[in-house]
Amino acid sequence: MESDIYYENFDDRDIEGTTEHRLQSHCQDEGKARKCRGSRCLLVISMSLGLICVLLLVFIILLYINITAERDLIKSYKNTVEEFNQYQLQNNFSSLSQKNLVLESKVASMSEELKQAYKQGYLWGSGWFFISTELKSWSDSRQYCRDRGADLVIINTEEKQRFITSLVSERVWIGLSDTENEGNMKWVNNSTLKQGFWYQGEPNDDRGNEDCIELMPSFPVLNWNDMSCTDKRKGVCER
Numbered sequence: 001m002e003s004d005i006y007y008e009n010f011d012d013r014d015i016e017g018t019t020e021h022r023l024q025s026h027c028q029d030e031g032k033a034r035k036c037r038g039s040r041c042l043l044v045i046s047m048s049l050g051l052i053c054v055l056l057l058v059f060i061i062l063l064y065i066n067i068t069a070e071r072d073l074i075k076s077y078k079n080t081v082e083e084f085n086q087y088q089l090q091n092n093f094s095s096l097s098q099k100n101l102v103l104e105s106k107v108a109s110m111s112e113e114l115k116q117a118y119k120q121g122y123l124w125g126s127g128w129f130f131i132s133t134e135l136k137s138w139s140d141s142r143q144y145c146r147d148r149g150a151d152l153v154i155i156n157t158e159e160k161q162r163f164i165t166s167l168v169s170e171r172v173w174i175g176l177s178d179t180e181n182e183g184n185m186k187w188v189n190n191s192t193l194k195q196g197f198w199y200q201g202e203p204n205d206d207r208g209n210e211d212c213i214e215l216m217p218s219f220p221v222l223n224w225n226d227m228s229c230t231d232k233r234k235g236v237c238e239r
Contacts (some may be wrong), residue, residue, distance in 0.1 A: 037173040124163050129153065131168060132235045136213035141173045141235030142188065150239035151175060154187045161197050161221060163238055168217045173235040174224075178203075185213070198224045 020128035121130035132144045142152045152175030155161050164174070182205065183194035199219060203210065203226035212229035215236070227233075 052059040122167055124160070128239045129164070129167065130237050130239075131172065132237060135232035135234060137232065138173050138177065138229040138235075142175070143232065145235060145237035148237065148239075150166050151188045153236040153238040154189060154191075155197070156187075156195065158195075158197070158221065163215050164215065165220065165223060168215065168234075168236065171214050173231055173233045174213055174215050175238075176224075176228075177211050177229065177231065179211045182211070196224060197222050202226055 011104055121128055123129075128150075130148075130150070132141055134144070137143060138152075145151050152173055154175050155164060155165060176185055176193060178185045180186065185196070185203075187193065199216065199222055202224060203213070205211075205226060209228050210226040212227055212231075214225050214227050214231075216223040216225055
């Protein structure tokens with residue numbers, strides 16, 4: 001009896017030990033499995049983070065390249081604009097310099113002509129008179145006088161008419177015309193003609209195209225004649 005009980009108790013302990021051993025082994029295996037799963041998760045997380053870092057780095061590089069390209073483009077545009085503006089300024093400066101030289105040359109030429117005119121000019125009463133040096137239309141002859149601080153002569157007395165006639169040896173323009181209103185003769189100061197010294201049969205407005213007045217010195221006093229304003233004559237200037 002006792003022997004049977006002993007063996008039974010021994011078997012129970014053996015069974016309990018075996019069961020406990022199995023439980024321990026199972027727990028150990030389960031722990032290893034958890035560790036393996038944890039390692040795999042950590043590996044996946046690490047790889048994901050690494051991929052994200054790589055993508056982020058690529059994005060930063062592309063962004064930097066784009067910003068650099070835009071900055072270079074803006075810089076190039078600014079340089080182009082500056083070069084264009086500088087080119088324009090240089091051209092404008094060159095053009096202005098050239099125009100200034102032309103004006104200086106013209107002023108010098110006019111000053112020299114004015115000096116010569118003063119030398120060849122004539123004083124009479126309160127006026128000073130000179131004759132233009134070039135054959136021009138009536139309006140251009142007037143401009144010639146105006147450029148020199150004068151205007152085409154106004155003759156309102158017989159004494160002045162005789163004086164002007166004595167100065168010239170060829171047909172010349174005087175400051176009288178009816179370009180604004182046919183038959184209404186006016187002087188360059190816009191005053192109306194009161195006394196005329198017309199050659200016989202003049203003014204006749206031949207062919208309806210004679211609106212400017214010339215003086216013909218080959219006749220002593222009555223020597224005015226109406227002519228086409230585009231004909232070329234020298235002009236008598238009065239200052």
